Amino acid sequence: MKKKPKILVLIKPFNKTMPKHKAKYDMITAMEKYAEVKYWHKNGHIKTILKSLNFKPDFILHYDIAWNYALAPMINGLGSISIPKGCVVIDIHFNRKIRKDYFKNNKIDVIFSLTKSSFLKAFPTFKKKFKWWPFAINPSVFKDYKVKKNYDFLLMGQVYDHQKNSRTKTITPIGKYPFRDEVLLKMRKVPGFVHRPHPGHHAKMNSLVNANYAKEISKAHIFFTCGSRYKYPVLKYFEIPACRTLMLAEPVPDILELGFKDGENFVACNRDNFYEKAMYYLKNENERELIRDNGYKFIHEKHTISVRALEITSYIEELLKTNKNK
Template sequence: MNGRLKVLILTKKFADKMPKHQHKYDMITAIEAEADVRYWHQDGHIDDILGALDFTPDFIFHYDIEWHHAFAPKISGLPSVSIPTGCYVLDVHYAPQIRKAYFNKTGKPDLIFSASKYPFLKAFPDCESRFVWLPFGINPEIIKDYGLPKKYRYSLAGLLDPRYPFRQEALNQMKGEEGFVHFSHPGHTTPQRPGLFINEKYASALNQSMMSFTCGSKLQIPVAKFFELPGCRTLMLAESNRDIEELGFRDGVNFVACTKDNLKAKALHYANEAEEREAITQAGYAFIHQQHTNEVRAKQFVDTVKRYIASK
């Protein structure tokens, strides 16, 4: 197609009530640099919404319906609209039957963008022809090198529950080591308040960590921390998975792959090998800021939509 893409994005202003999820909203608004964007935040019928707009979109993007529409409004009439549509999928484990009904009946998106690849295709193999991989990106205004001294030798941030056995094992093995700190999860729905461990406060803590542990849960998804840790110029020690390997993460090059059996040994090794540690840390930082920013994701999104429209 010729000219600038016009996109209607159906999403709630979820970061206002759930500031922990600001990074997701930043990824949405980054599309504005590549396309003409209008937003719709309330429930409604798509015909009424289109009638209220000051432009006719080329593409309608309905953000994720998961967790009882925590992120996106309830929109009816999408299957009958003549404009191409797409949606986003964050957590593939959310209510599979509701997902399938949305994919095939209540929403019927032409394109299904997902933050994960192999976990999505495992959960919804029948949707492969509509699948588009759109992993998380970083906002380089937040996820960056703040130039802070490395106050913590080892850190662990995020949820600790049975879904994240690697993280729990990292805590169990490292909690007695000098220089280890665990940053508790701030809560998905915790309202904004001074000192909340999000955004700059969170990124600064990562930047002050010589190295930090993470994983993609039992589902082996490319969670945001895979991009945030190296993006804050921290050596990432992580349980690897197919998604991050396909995205360009290389063990010993831009991060350190670990298992529950060797995570402590690798942490102690890199604590004592400054030159090797710095080389991987710097490579990881450059890799994220060159290939995995929200700006890169916005271009990928718009290019995909334009190709789809051209194919029709």
């Protein structure tokens, strides 16, 4: 029987403190199927941490340090140890200098980024250390709940207030999600349209997060989303089809590379044509359900946390094997 690699994961238990982000934590715990995993949640020096553990890791994985270490503990001394180490990167728009200094000072061997095009554009000098590790869904949470489709159209998540232009008297969408803002502006008075606001990063477990959130997605015939002005392959691209709901989305380069195909497993749109496409697919039930079902099958076959866990552990094993043969 093949020996499993021993992986020490430096991560905060944000699945409990920020249940909205549990889907990210599930991607990490899924590695337990393919590796022997130990978790460390507190700030500290890596040498002190290693001495306190009854565990000698083959590899150390430090979760994303962004936003003042919101999701990971602050760990000192990573650059002083010889154990191969990697890190996870989510938001590319977080302070680039801090990221670069972290990569260099800690002698990071591999950077597992959840984005590809954005990462390579922001950090071209770290291309050789880059490994794409896209988002994925937990199929026990994001699935077809077989609930009644009560909503014709659904928009969920963060949108920004709309400012009135004093000269033209028009309402202009602004903010991080201009596509969502435009959808809300145009659709808010359309019968059958529902908008559910962002629950907050520290939302309680009984809010519209995890299973409650997935069930809400399942209630819609059509769901609108986008990758923000940063063009990220956000989790919603995976979560919506996984709940057997038709996704109308502004595409980003990463999802097209991952196998998302317009008219086959989702419907591509933009701020100029989403309304017409939404009305078309609401009316044409057979086409809507065919694309919807293709999307459901596509996500549950290609983009689950088990698939991602195998990808990351296989890569780590290859890295360890390469280092051993040097």
